[in-house]
Amino acid sequence: MSTIIEQNQSNIITDNGLFPSNEVMLDLKNLKKVYPTPKGDYVVLEDLNLQIRKEEFVTIIGHSGCGKTTMLSMIAGLNPISGGRISVLGKQIKGPGPDRGVIFQAPSLMPWMTALQNVLLGVNQVFPHATKAQRNDIAKYYLQKVGLEDAFNKRASDLSQGMQQRVGIARAFAIKPKVLLLDEPFGMLDSLTRGELQDILIEIWNKEKITAVMITHDVDEAIFLADRVVMMTSGPKAKIGDILDIEFERPRTRKSVLEHDDYYKYRKHLIDFLEH
Amino acid sequence: MKQSLTLGKVTKFIGLGFLSTIKDLFTGNIDKEDFKTLLRKTIVPLASILLFIGLWHMGAKALYNKEADFKIEKALTDQGQAAADAMEACIASGDVSCKPNTLPSPSQVWDSYKSLLRDHNIIAADKAAFKEKTAALNEKRVADGLDEITYTGRPSFVDQIFRSLKTVFAGFLLALLIAVPLGIFIGLSPTLKSAFNWFIQIFKPVSPVVWYLLVFMIVKTLLIDSNEDSSFTISFISVGLCSMWATLVNTAMGVSSVDKDYINVAKVLKLGSFQKIFKVVLPSSLPLIFTGLKITLSVAWMVLIAIELLAQSPGLGLFVWEEFQNGANDSNAKIIVAMFVIGIIGFLLDRLMLTIQNWVSFDKTDAI
Numbered sequence A: 001m002s003t004i005i006e007q008n009q010s011n012i013i014t015d016n017g018l019f020p021s022n023e024v025m026l027d028l029k030n031l032k033k034v035y036p037t038p039k040g041d042y043v044v045l046e047d048l049n050l051q052i053r054k055e056e057f058v059t060i061i062g063h064s065g066c067g068k069t070t071m072l073s074m075i076a077g078l079n080p081i082s083g084g085r086i087s088v089l090g091k092q093i094k095g096p097g098p099d100r101g102v103i104f105q106a107p108s109l110m111p112w113m114t115a116l117q118n119v120l121l122g123v124n125q126v127f128p129h130a131t132k133a134q135r136n137d138i139a140k141y142y143l144q145k146v147g148l149e150d151a152f153n154k155r156a157s158d159l160s161q162g163m164q165q166r167v168g169i170a171r172a173f174a175i176k177p178k179v180l181l182l183d184e185p186f187g188m189l190d191s192l193t194r195g196e197l198q199d200i201l202i203e204i205w206n207k208e209k210i211t212a213v214m215i216t217h218d219v220d221e222a223i224f225l226a227d228r229v230v231m232m233t234s235g236p237k238a239k240i241g242d243i244l245d246i247e248f249e250r251p252r253t254r255k256s257v258l259e260h261d262d263y264y265k266y267r268k269h270l271i272d273f274l275e276h
Numbered sequence B: 001m002k003q004s005l006t007l008g009k010v011t012k013f014i015g016l017g018f019l020s021t022i023k024d025l026f027t028g029n030i031d032k033e034d035f036k037t038l039l040r041k042t043i044v045p046l047a048s049i050l051l052f053i054g055l056w057h058m059g060a061k062a063l064y065n066k067e068a069d070f071k072i073e074k075a076l077t078d079q080g081q082a083a084a085d086a087m088e089a090c091i092a093s094g095d096v097s098c099k100p101n102t103l104p105s106p107s108q109v110w111d112s113y114k115s116l117l118r119d120h121n122i123i124a125a126d127k128a129a130f131k132e133k134t135a136a137l138n139e140k141r142v143a144d145g146l147d148e149i150t151y152t153g154r155p156s157f158v159d160q161i162f163r164s165l166k167t168v169f170a171g172f173l174l175a176l177l178i179a180v181p182l183g184i185f186i187g188l189s190p191t192l193k194s195a196f197n198w199f200i201q202i203f204k205p206v207s208p209v210v211w212y213l214l215v216f217m218i219v220k221t222l223l224i225d226s227n228e229d230s231s232f233t234i235s236f237i238s239v240g241l242c243s244m245w246a247t248l249v250n251t252a253m254g255v256s257s258v259d260k261d262y263i264n265v266a267k268v269l270k271l272g273s274f275q276k277i278f279k280v281v282l283p284s285s286l287p288l289i290f291t292g293l294k295i296t297l298s299v300a301w302m303v304l305i306a307i308e309l310l311a312q313s314p315g316l317g318l319f320v321w322e323e324f325q326n327g328a329n330d331s332n333a334k335i336i337v338a339m340f341v342i343g344i345i346g347f348l349l350d351r352l353m354l355t356i357q358n359w360v361s362f363d364k365t366d367a368i
Ligand SMILES: Nc1ncnc2c1ncn2[C@@H]1O[C@H](COP(=O)(O)OP(=O)(O)OP(=O)(O)O)[C@@H](O)[C@H]1O
Pocket: A035, A036, A037, A042, A044, A062, A063, A064, A065, A066, A067, A068, A069, A070, A071, A235
């Protein structure tokens, strides 16, 4: 399945760099965001164009404050857009919805609920016609996938940060969104836990192939996870500065990526961009 | 071991942690550090209580002497030596007619406490006898569709306590039923918030007396054609209205300050308003709501006394007022007994709320 798409992709990318519309999952067109401030309007993003294909994993890097979170929250529908449009599968979005799952930087679990209840909160909402047992099975399946089979009934407030973020991942995948949006999901974790969670994330993703857009500050993380790394220019009026295709084959292991000859070439490209 | 662990947990949970330390002292498993804690948590409070009673005793004695001296002095200047001697003898005999009427000493208060209990036992026995006597008659009256004959004798001190508790709980319940839902609506809607803000700001500081008068005006008219005693209704409504503000403000604040991330989760999942309120907003504002309820209950108990007094509604407030008016030998001592009872019950109510709060709240950091 995935090989066919890959073959197709090489043929269909047209000269102007745009993908044919039936391949595009997420389309940002002339996106603009203005924050009114006491000192006048602040234009964070302007003329931002980005297309993300189905089953693609895109990471986004850029300097702090350039507007990455702003862009992601607009895609999620949590932040109104000031101009341009955002469409998912050709349909313009209207507000937030479970077709665009979000994993926030803070795990944002309801601390008074158990891990299972947190996942069920979404599952119940998205699969209202499934039986109770079926919904339980879905929630438990994803919790097992993130390695929390022993913590179903632990209160979220009793879990460590890393475990909470695992629940966050399970919750996001369990509602089977079309697009998964991740805003520095591992930014608050120590590097060891971060590595573990990257592995878990990519393992689930390999199975589910949900189109993913992830913001990160970590260049290695950006390369390891992504099909393409999108670099944003610094604000104000930030836009897409450059896009780097990462051509490692999947499934990837950390070791194979680090040992690959192209790894340092990619890394240098990204760091050169950021240091400008 | 297991038992002592649970006891420790329970006592700590209800905020009486020092009890388990006392238990350790008796069971002998205690080390130096524990001993210091014990000293701080039990010996020191005990010592301060003793000191308090001692100071009280001396103060009461000084006041007594001052008033006695004044009376004798006055008799001397007004009526001469003979009258002064008679006054001195009278005071020494403890006769009501000339006894200095001032702050009672701890032992007098203790005696009054015992006499109030005795009085209660007598009344309780009397009540039981009355019930027995009228049991057969009442059965017949009920069968005939008539009202039962009820005991109409004087209420005992303990009865007054229970009536006060009944009033305060009715008032508290009223406050809860008004303030929590209203607070939720105000917290959820900025429009309602600005609509109600002036209302809250103006009515919050109004004194219990004024609330009482307001409620009195309204309830009196509403119940004009009922010949039932409206004093209970008036006092519990006044108590509820006086005390609900803390809950209203805290609920509104809790609801409007729910973590943005939780709200975003609710938005992304497209939870309906019902789900959003009951699964996200309410649980997350529960700690603040309970802080409000705790304040409400203590305010309710505090204003209750004044309101019962105004409303002439049976209870501790009325008890205090009647004792003050009555001016019997031990009236002052009884008032002090009532003061302690009011204080201790207030403390216990506070602990009760704290226990419930710890129990329902996800946030296990010690609430104060
Ligand atoms: N609600 C707001 N009102 C006004 N200005 C805002 C608001 N939110 C963000 N900004 C500004 O917009 C700019 C972009 O913010 P944003 O959070 O999107 O950056 P970011 O790229 O995610 O940064 P970081 O990497 O630090 O997370 C910043 O300069 C920020 O100060």
